[in-house]
Amino acid sequence: MTVYCPNCHQKARITSRNNMNDEKTVADLYCSCTNKDCYATFVTTLGFKHYLNPPLQSTMQLAVNLLSTLSKAERLALLKGAID
Ligand SMILES: [Zn+2]
Numbered sequence: 001m002t003v004y005c006p007n008c009h010q011k012a013r014i015t016s017r018n019n020m021n022d023e024k025t026v027a028d029l030y031c032s033c034t035n036k037d038c039y040a041t042f043v044t045t046l047g048f049k050h051y052l053n054p055p056l057q058s059t060m061q062l063a064v065n066l067l068s069t070l071s072k073a074e075r076l077a078l079l080k081g082a083i084d
Helices: 056-068 072-083
Strands: 011-019 026-033 041-047
Touching: 011 041
Parallel strands: none
Antiparallel strands: 011 026, 026 041
């Protein structure tokens, strides 16, 4: 991950991270600009926004929950249809 200096727009180095929640989805990143003519230090925020694909475990749990609503005959018919 690259962080850019808000002053000179050159690359900055992350020197430390302070997680802002227990899930570690939001964090303050303490950064130092690598431009020798700037050397600004600053704090920027990193935050989780949304999934592009749900975690595999969530998908499997969703499938299990859906299948549990079907009768055994319906499940067998579904599997037979999926194989054909
Ligand atoms: Zn800079």
